[in-house]
Amino acid sequence: MLKRTFTTVTNAAKPFKLAVVGSGPGGFYTAHRLLKEHPTTQIDMYDSLPIPHGLVRYGVAPDHPEVKNVMTTFDKVAEDERFRFLAINSQQPTLTVPELQNHYDAILFSYGASEDRRLGVPNEDVYGSTSARTFVGWYNGLPRDRDLKLPLEDTDTAVVIGQGNVALDVARILLSPIDELRKTDITEYALDALSKSRIKHVHVVGRRGPLQAAFTAKELREQLKLPGVQFHADHDWIHDQIQQNQSFLSKRRPLKRLMSLLDQKPATTHNNDKSWNLKFLRSPVEILTNSDASAVAGIRYEVNRLEGPVEKQRAVGTGEYETQECGLVLRSIGYKSLAMDGLPFDNNQGLVPNVYGKIIDSEQTELPGMYTSGWLKRGPTGVIVSTMSDAYETADTILNDLRQDVPMLSTNPNRLSEDDLMQLMYRRDICPVSYSDWKLIEAAEFNAGSLLGKPREKFATVDEMLNILNRRS
Ligand SMILES: Cc1cc2nc3c(=O)[nH]c(=O)nc-3n(C[C@H](O)[C@H](O)[C@H](O)COP(=O)(O)OP(=O)(O)OC[C@H]3O[C@@H](n4cnc5c(N)ncnc54)[C@H](O)[C@@H]3O)c2cc1C
Known part of the structure; x- marks a missing residue:
């Protein structure tokens, strides 16, 4: 009482x-x-x-x-x-x-x-596709997400849709050494599931380009320093985007700092058996399923191009599509x-x-x-x-x-x-x-x-x- x-x-x-x-x-x-x-x-x-x-x-x-x-x-x-x-x-x-x-x-x-915003694409609710926030709620012990089931042992590839800090949080948790997570207040059941996880490759995908990425330098730095994890991206294209927009960046110090981090080509280390990939100019159009439509098998994107002045650049579909195999899709595209x-x-x-x-x-x-x-x-x-x-x-x-x-x-x-x-x-x-x-x-x-x-x-x-x-x- x-x-x-x-x-x-x-x-x-x-x-x-x-x-x-x-x-x-x-x-x-x-x-x-x-x-x-x-x-x-x-x-x-x-x-x-x-x-x-x-x-x-x-x-x-x-x-x-x-x-x-x-x-x-x-x-x-x-x-x-x-x-x-x-x-x-x-x-x-x-x-x-x-x-x-x-x-x-x-x-x-x-x-x-x-509540989470949805992609509005076919098969969004199939096993293996969920919101990043549900995944976060699961590892953080939120009662409504406690019983989430994830195919962590069935796949080595995850796709995170969205490029904000929460997207990087979930990518980091998926790729962090389990002994690092053990020292945190992550729930034991999540630790147990993550210790058995086969996920080694995480793609963090955005509709637009690097200048529109919503994560901050601190989170990116942390991601870049993950032990045993190779960073992949189209470095030459990122470099060009940054060079073309120097005057825009000169008035935005936090973004400029973020871009200078992204502009560094990482050394390739052969000891890295895990990787994360920052993928730009891709809009998901469909979650692909396995033969009996019971689980995620991949994702189909439309390739975009950027249109308009840099302050309000829009992603416009090119009509070109590509698919990617993966077993886990986490959407991190906002809340309501x-x-x-x-x-x-x-x-x-x-x-x-x-x-x-x-x-x-x-x-x-x-x-x-x-x-x-x-x-x-x-x-x-x-x-x-x-x-x-x-x-x-x-x-x-x-x-x-x-x-x-x-x-x-x-x-x-x-x-x-x-x-x-x-x-x-x-x-x-x-x-x-x-x-x-x-x-x-x-x-x-x-x-x-x-x-x-x-x-x-x-x-x-x-x-x-x-x-x-x-x-x-
Ligand atoms: C996954 C995730 C990770 C984040 N990580 C960070 C971070 O690392 N650093 C940072 O600075 N910010 C972070 N943020 C942002 C930060 O959490 C928000 O800015 C902040 O929590 C918003 O505060 P709020 O009080 O509006 O909402 P909330 O923190 O969501 O609080 C709302 C409260 O209302 C309660 N509630 C819901 N419905 C009802 C109801 N019907 N009746 C009564 N109570 C109700 C909920 O239980 C909850 O306690 C994160 C956000 C998310 C989604």
Whole structure:
């Protein structure tokens, strides 16, 4: 049951009660700023998993532990007496938007972008073809991806569609020496499967050219340094592309740095039995299957050419096609948010329409007390640091509204009191997981990890998590 009730806020002013839906960086950084800047803020943060931190736990690669240090900041936020974590896992009934509106002064929606964009080509769902994010969720212990089956032992070649950092993350995990992965918090079942993997060659494929690649220099450098892995690409063509666009690059330092890394022809080492290949100007048109159509056997691309000025170069199909044999296809071409009942949603952009974080309806009217942050606000792009800046922007919008006494949700005369809300949860048999419950689950993960010589062993099912609390889902 709920472990913490709010202590009286010292400031005699009326408390500002905010519900936050989603406990990733978008939610936590907004909460951080509000708790710091506004003494009477009281926050209830909800999540649909019994554990917090969103993609920091389930997205960030296991061999990038330094990125996960932001969890320490989130822990500090959660230590604030004015903060409560109420994880109502999706296997339980939930609270609706109108119910939240009936209790809180404002709601912040920050539930991210949990779905993947699709290629829209034949055989996309055949065994061996899935999204890179599902693969990431699988090795990172996300309950919904725990049971993913992959043909890692049936093929030596994987194709990753997309050229962003997540594409490089999955290519790196597929090619990393297993003993390196053992030192990380990658799940044991994934480690076991990867230790038996036959995959030796990974093709990272993009529609356009090197200047449009979305990965960053840090990730590329890491990929280029993978031990025993040869890098292949059309180096002469890449070099020409870079040379032809020097004036464009001179005004874009990060891209210029990335291009100078790509422009280095790697030495061929005969000890390398693995390889990765950066392939440009290819659009997948079909996933090819084996004779009984039960598994991936290859992929068919249309070859593209680049058209238009370099600032907005487009890939245009040439009508020429090529095929490539492979047994695993991971698409890494972006994400999308899901609409929620009771919330405006822009289907075209896949986000909640807003002005600096304040939600607007289809008539462009601002909705009192309704805010958004994170990937749901901006669309699914950007790293944790950009999500932080963006969350602070939403916090500033809320603070501004509070300062100017802009109407919030609290105008409803029949509001649910704190007791009513607890009664409602009780009647629905909702038993939220608190932040201190999460710390018990986390402590058990650290213990399980230390027995295996790794930082933590994540529980990858909701039942395992709740067992630690002697509860059932
Ligand atoms: C595979 C992958 C790897 C990444 N690696 C890095 C990296 O190494 N470094 C970096 O800086 N950035 C990385 N990013 C980007 C970074 O994770 C995002 O910028 C950031 O997590 C977005 O924060 P968010 O709060 O909007 O969404 P999320 O982090 O997705 O958080 C959303 C939260 O909402 C919850 N939720 C979902 N639906 C509901 C609902 N209906 N009700 C209640 N709660 C709900 C989810 O459980 C989750 O806790 C990565 C992204 C991906 C996809």
